[in-house]
Amino acid sequence: LNYQTARFLTSAPTLAQCPPDTGAEVAFAGRSNAGKSSAINALTxxxxxARTSRTPGRTQLINxxxxxxxxxxxxVDLPGYxxxxxPEAVKREWQQHLAEYLRGRHSLRGLVLVMDVRRPLTEFDQTLLGWADDQDMPVHILLTKADKLKSGAAKSALQQVRSRLREWEDLVTVQLFSSLKRQGIDEAGVRLDDWLAD
Ligand code: GDP
Structure with missing residues (x-):
């Protein structure tokens, strides 16, 4: 698929305000500042x-x-977490919207989870993986900012994440990515194509 043709459609604060639940979509999630917006921009x-933000956590809308x-x-660009x-109350509200979206969105085919290769699998990353698993929703992890590590260190980070996720290997795939160096864009595109092909 040609991701270069992507253009902004709409923003929604909650599942109820999302566009009609038909067709097929792939959602991007990640901790604030992990590099999610940059990854969407690189892929497209x-x-x-997608707006790269200097104030992490500001974007609370589903785009x-x-x-x-x-x-x-x-x-779909999900709010960073x-x-x-x-504030704790706001966090809980976002998490609820995320959970609702993952549970209730029929057209959702897969979740791209963006993690900083130097700090993968934070607590909420793992919570999200659990939610995805509950829905049998496939997940593709982009270990981004791979350019920040030497190639050997990046490869070993990849292996470590893979081995930690072994119990989910049917549902979860992992790759290195760098928006800066445009590394891994084709590999990610192949995964998205898999999900979005009719
Ligand atoms: P988001 O909050 O997850 O959407 O993260 P952003 O895409 O806004 O990126 C957060 C910061 O990391 C910005 O300063 C980006 O320039 C930087 N960044 C994002 N991707 C990369 C990458 O692949 N390599 C490097 N070196 N920096 C990156």
Whole structure:
């Protein structure tokens, strides 16, 4: 699929306000500052489709992008999580919206989980993996900012994450990624194609 055709569709604060639940979509989740917006921009080869934010945690909306081919395929940017300065009550509310979205969205085919390769599998990353597992929802993990590590260290980080997720290996795939160096874009595209192909 040609992800370059992606364009902004709409933003929704809750599941109830999402666009019609038809067609097929892939959602991106990740801890604030992990590099999720940059990854979406790299995949779609656009400079600022998803907003890279200097104030992590500010984007609380679910943002929908449509592939501009009228095929009913969408990319979805979920709110980042884990930002320390967000009040506990607000965090809980987001987590509830995320859970609702994952549970209730029929057109959702898979979840891309973006993690900083230097700090993978935070507590909420693991919570999300558990929720995805409950729904038999496939997950593809992008270990991004791979350019921040030497190639040997990046490879061993990849192996470590793979071995920690062995119990979920039917549902979860993992790869190295770098938006900066444009590393891993084709590999990620293949996974998305799998999910979004009719
Ligand atoms: P988000 O909060 O998860 O959407 O994260 P952003 O995409 O806004 O990125 C957070 C910070 O990490 C920004 O300063 C980015 O420039 C930086 N960043 C994102 N991806 C990469 C990458 O692949 N390599 C490097 N070196 N920096 C990155």
């Amino acid at each position: 080869r656009q400079k600022s489709l 929908f992008f449509t592939l501009g081919d009228d095929s009913g395929r969408r990319l 884990g930002y320390a300065k967000v």
